[in-house]
Amino acid sequence: MKLPVKMTINGQTTSHEVEPRLLLVHYIRENVGLTGTHVGCDTSQCGACTILMNGQAVKACNLFAVQADGASIQTIEGLAKNGELHPIQQGFWEKHGLQCGFCTPGMIMAACQLLERYPTPTEEQIRHQLEGNLCRCTGYHNIVKAIQWAAETMAAKK
Amino acid sequence: MATVAEDRLFGKSIKRREDPRFITGRGQYVDDVKLPGMTYAAFVRSPHPHAVIKGIDASAARQVPGVIAVYTGEDVKVGGLPCGWMLPDIKVPPRPALASGKVRYVGEPVAIVVAESVYAAKDGAEAVRVDYQPLKATVNPKSAHDKGAPKLFDDIPDNQCFYWTIGDKAATEAAFKSAATVVRQPLVNQRLIPNAMEPRACVASFSPAMGDLTLWVTSQNPHVHRLLMAAFILGIPETKMRVIAPDVGGGFGSKIFVYNEEVVACWASKTLGRPVKWTAERRESFMNDAHGRDHVTEAEMAFDRDGKITGLRVKTHAALGAYLSTFAPLIPSFLYGPLLSGVYKIPVIFCEVWGMLTTTAPVDAYRGAGRPEATYLVERLMDRAADQLGVDPTELRRRNFIPKFTDGTPYQTPVAFAYDSGDYEPALRRALQMAGYDALRKEQELGRKQGRLIGIGVTTYIEACGPAPSAVAGSLGAGAGLWESGQVRVHPTGAVSVYTGSHSHGQGHETTFAQLVADELGIPMEQIDIVHGDTAQIPFGMGTYGSRSACVGGSAIFRSLEKVKEKGRKIAAHLLEAGEQDLVFEKGAWSVKGAPGKSKAWGEVALMAYLAHNIPQGMEPGLEATSFYDPTNFTFPFGAHVAVVEIDPDTGHVKILRYVAVDDVGRVINPMIVDGMVHGGIAQGVGQALWEHGIYGEDGQLVTGSMMDYALPKADQLPMYETDRTVTPSPVNPLGVKGAGETGTIASTPTIVNAVIDALSGQGVTHLDMPLTAEKVWKAAAASRK
Ligand code: FES
Ligand code: FES
Numbered sequence: 036m037k038l039p040v041k042m043t044i045n046g047q048t049t050s051h052e053v054e055p056r057l058l059l060v061h062y063i064r065e066n067v068g069l070t071g072t073h074v075g076c077d078t079s080q081c082g083a084c085t086i087l088m089n090g091q092a093v094k095a096c097n098l099f100a101v102q103a104d105g106a107s108i109q110t111i112e113g114l115a116k117n118g119e120l121h122p123i124q125q126g127f128w129e130k131h132g133l134q135c136g137f138c139t140p141g142m143i144m145a146a147c148q149l150l151e152r153y154p155t156p157t158e159e160q161i162r163h164q165l166e167g168n169l170c171r172c173t174g175y176h177n178i179v180k181a182i183q184w185a186a187e188t189m190a191a192k193k
Numbered sequence: 194m195a196t197v198a199e200d201r202l203f204g205k206s207i208k209r210r211e212d213p214r215f216i217t218g219r220g221q222y223v224d225d226v227k228l229p230g231m232t233y234a235a236f237v238r239s240p241h242p243h244a245v246i247k248g249i250d251a252s253a254a255r256q257v258p259g260v261i262a263v264y265t266g267e268d269v270k271v272g273g274l275p276c277g278w279m280l281p282d283i284k285v286p287p288r289p290a291l292a293s294g295k296v297r298y299v300g301e302p303v304a305i306v307v308a309e310s311v312y313a314a315k316d317g318a319e320a321v322r323v324d325y326q327p328l329k330a331t332v333n334p335k336s337a338h339d340k341g342a343p344k345l346f347d348d349i350p351d352n353q354c355f356y357w358t359i360g361d362k363a364a365t366e367a368a369f370k371s372a373a374t375v376v377r378q379p380l381v382n383q384r385l386i387p388n389a390m391e392p393r394a395c396v397a398s399f400s401p402a403m404g405d406l407t408l409w410v411t412s413q414n415p416h417v418h419r420l421l422m423a424a425f426i427l428g429i430p431e432t433k434m435r436v437i438a439p440d441v442g443g444g445f446g447s448k449i450f451v452y453n454e455e456v457v458a459c460w461a462s463k464t465l466g467r468p469v470k471w472t473a474e475r476r477e478s479f480m481n482d483a484h485g486r487d488h489v490t491e492a493e494m495a496f497d498r499d500g501k502i503t504g505l506r507v508k509t510h511a512a513l514g515a516y517l518s519t520f521a522p523l524i525p526s527f528l529y530g531p532l533l534s535g536v537y538k539i540p541v542i543f544c545e546v547w548g549m550l551t552t553t554a555p556v557d558a559y560r561g562a563g564r565p566e567a568t569y570l571v572e573r574l575m576d577r578a579a580d581q582l583g584v585d586p587t588e589l590r591r592r593n594f595i596p597k598f599t600d601g602t603p604y605q606t607p608v609a610f611a612y613d614s615g616d617y618e619p620a621l622r623r624a625l626q627m628a629g630y631d632a633l634r635k636e637q638e639l640g641r642k643q644g645r646l647i648g649i650g651v652t653t654y655i656e657a658c659g660p661a662p663s664a665v666a667g668s669l670g671a672g673a674g675l676w677e678s679g680q681v682r683v684h685p686t687g688a689v690s691v692y693t694g695s696h697s698h699g700q701g702h703e704t705t706f707a708q709l710v711a712d713e714l715g716i717p718m719e720q721i722d723i724v725h726g727d728t729a730q731i732p733f734g735m736g737t738y739g740s741r742s743a744c745v746g747g748s749a750i751f752r753s754l755e756k757v758k759e760k761g762r763k764i765a766a767h768l769l770e771a772g773e774q775d776l777v778f779e780k781g782a783w784s785v786k787g788a789p790g791k792s793k794a795w796g797e798v799a800l801m802a803y804l805a806h807n808i809p810q811g812m813e814p815g816l817e818a819t820s821f822y823d824p825t826n827f828t829f830p831f832g833a834h835v836a837v838v839e840i841d842p843d844t845g846h847v848k849i850l851r852y853v854a855v856d857d858v859g860r861v862i863n864p865m866i867v868d869g870m871v872h873g874g875i876a877q878g879v880g881q882a883l884w885e886h887g888i889y890g891e892d893g894q895l896v897t898g899s900m901m902d903y904a905l906p907k908a909d910q911l912p913m914y915e916t917d918r919t920v921t922p923s924p925v926n927p928l929g930v931k932g933a934g935e936t937g938t939i940a941s942t943p944t945i946v947n948a949v950i951d952a953l954s955g956q957g958v959t960h961l962d963m964p965l966t967a968e969k970v971w972k973a974a975a976a977s978r979k
Contacts, residue, residue: 073391075390076899078901080899128209170908172443173873174911175872
């Protein structure tokens with residue numbers, strides 16, 4: 036049995052017939068071909084698959100594609116606008132917030148929501164909000180710095 | 194045409210050139226590879242730690258929609274997985290690509306299902322019926338040695354794969370006889386599961402038309418993969434196999450090795466004539482990636498009346514798992530025993546290691562690999578001794594430091610290693626100063642009176658990077674050389690492509706290596722391309738592990754840079770009609786000494802090398818060089834770490850209040866990148882100290898088989914790290930670098946444990962085995978209250 040799904044991903048409409056059990060993260064990676072969203076676990080711990088669904092950060096491995104029917108989705112590929120990096124992306128670059136880069140798309144998408152909730156976050160708030168995103172390379176130090184950099188830059192732009 | 198670079202880049206924190214692709218979601222990892230006609234594999238794995246396979250029924254699986262084929266160990270006709278390091282009298286059990294006859298750990302692959310989609314492959318794997326006759330498990334390296342322990346292989350008595358020693362037994366025994374004080378401590382260095390964030394994956398694509406095989410694989414060393422697979426397992430010429438390790442999401446050792454899955458995927462692709470992809474689920478990574486550590490040890494240190502160490506005696510049972518992973522025997526032998534001298538003058542050492550087979554996943558190199566085990570042992574003993582002798586732990590360390598040696602004369606330890614250069618006291622001094630050690634001790638004292646459990650932990654460590662030279666490695670059992678290749682290809686415009694045998698899976702080589710090239714040739718980084726991870730492009734290479742990329746890989750590139758410059762100088766001299774000795778190379782151009790107007794830019798010389806219209810007579814056109822750099826010795830970074838922790842007496846929770854790291858990794862190419870590696874290393878070491886533990890139950894089941902059960906460090910559990918460096922260049926390589934990939938992990942584990950035990954010292958606690966979970970710490974503190 037296959038069901039139709041239709042959603043907007045990074046402003047583009049996509050529609051496919053999919054198995055009801057297909058995970059949203061696999062839909063995004065395999066059917067739509069956006070491989071920036073990663074899969075790092077099978078128990079919804081790692082956050083490598085984090086995307087924004089209707090503006091909320093969600094783990095795309097935790098949803099079936101059919102549950103996202105009609106949703107508006109943003110992935111890492113849709114974050115830079117007109118070739119200009121989002122301040123969070125820039126922050127990760129400036130502050131060396133990544134090494135192997137595998138956790139990075141999920142971290143950045145989680146940070147989008149984080150900074151919406153706490154535009155001027157404390158270190159503690161940043162660390163607490165990232166509790167659902169694992170990084171094995173950086174020890175988190177520079178990820179915190181990257182998000183602080185982004186917060187400051189976004190505040191200055193306002 | 195190449196233009197001129199501004200300044201020297203060596204030592205500058207240049208932002209990483211690889212980052213734009215990662216932060217925009219355009220990295221290309223193995224699971225992102227998609228080929229026409231691609232099929233997907235799933236593996237049927239053993240649910241038993243030890244069992245006889247009585248039969249496999251795949252008929253139902255073959256009926257599952259989308260399933261193309263199911264193969265078992267009977268079908269897959271390839272050689273076994275080889276072990277690349279031999280020790281004297283070692284018994285090497287055969288390791289089939291798919292289990293045949295027997296399974297020996299939970300998760301061992303038994304069959305492969307290939308299908309049109311991942312989901313169909315997994316459905317198929319569920320439908321394969323395997324009839325097992327369960328046998329008893331043996332999971333602990335010490336009890337696996339017991340008479341009567343279940344045997345993994347009929348022809349390997351007592352599950353003992355090897356017995357290995359280093360040092361002088363008689364002299365060590367004599368030292369203990371005449372010791373004023375002996376400190377004894379049994380220690381468990383628990384099993385860890387690496388968990389790089391990217392699960393292992395492969396895509397095997399055999400071209401029936403051309404007869405060649407391309408394998409994309411999550412590898413830290415694609416050439417080693419190709420050599421082992423082509424020559425030993427698949428039996429095809431290396432010329433017919435290409436291995437690509439594209440962007441790789443972390444390795445930490447676990448992606449050095451050749452695993453069952455990629456071997457079987459290659460065979461299946463050849464058999465089916467279609468590409469086969471396999472990507473591990475995390476639970477598969479837990480079960481089948483090589484694990485780390487897992488030592489059970491008894492250690493004793495002897496001291497004279499002045500608190501000087503007079504001897505060290507160590508007995509270790511090291512788990513190797515059910516089969517020997519690619520470099521398994523090396524880790525608890527030559528990467529362990531020779532590190533036992535630490536940064537201390539220890540006249541005699543004797544270390545015995547029993548390499549034990551257990552019904553668990555294979556154990557091999559994991560970040561630090563042998564060196565963290567040795568350092569943990571030495572540094573725990575130093576703290577136990579300080580306690581027993583009633584001296585401050587920093588004072589005891591100072592008393593025993595090897596005195597400064599920086600003149601190129603190595604320091605010979607009693608356990609084979611000759612350290613390259615070292616100056617240990619300044620690193621400790623700096624770390625204590627940053628931490629404010631004396632004030633901390635006062636604060637601790639004050640806190641104790643108020644019932645607070647504050648602890649201060651100190652570690653002074655040594656690390657050995659860039660295993661070398663090849664001839665010595667060979668004499669010690671290595672099945673591979675330990676040099677590295679670096680090829681520099683100058684294009685007619687003067688732009689440069691560098692082909693390195695090192696592999697970056699987070700280390701930032703595209704940036705650091707380009708910094709070297711920019712400096713040497715005086716051209717901007719934009720005109721330099723660093724190519725790695727593809728056997729079709731790179732001459733040969735040994736890959737990245739053991740913190741060897743800068744010291745060995747970087748030096749190989751450096752040698753090639755010297756060679757192309759040498760040829761460039763000849764062409765420049767010819768064009769300028771000057772003697773070579775009269776030329777100076779500055780800011781990307783040769784000019785004649787004393788006649789600054791007369792100069793030839795790098796790009797002009799490169800162009801002429803290819804036009805060849807006017808080059809010295811007899812010179813070949815073109816401008817490129819390849820070097821195979823084989824260092825004369827390891828390099829030995831060192832440093833001092835300090836941690837301050839506080840224990841919540843009600844819960845046993847350990848909070849890290851401060852973490853100070855002063856490392857000496859020799860000269861530093863990119864401080865930002867080195868700091869980042871130190872941070873990540875510290876986090877991994879803290880993980881071992883406090884949370885991580887790969888647990889097999891007595892029944893042989895992997896209890897910590899997912900991220901829900903295996904506690905990886907999270908952002909809200911870790912502090913900001915305070916880092917600094919001292920700089921003692923290595924005399925071993927032309928760059929003076931020592932290596933920085935593993936120092937953090939090696940140092941932070943004992944630092945944190947020392948701090949926690951220090952916090953509990955008022956309660957009479959002298960040691961706890963890791964991980965120091967809240968429960969364990971609470972119980973220890975509670976016991977003393979009774
Ligand atoms: S893949 Fe979604 S949380 Fe790990
Ligand atoms: S950068 Fe490698 S896991 Fe975060």
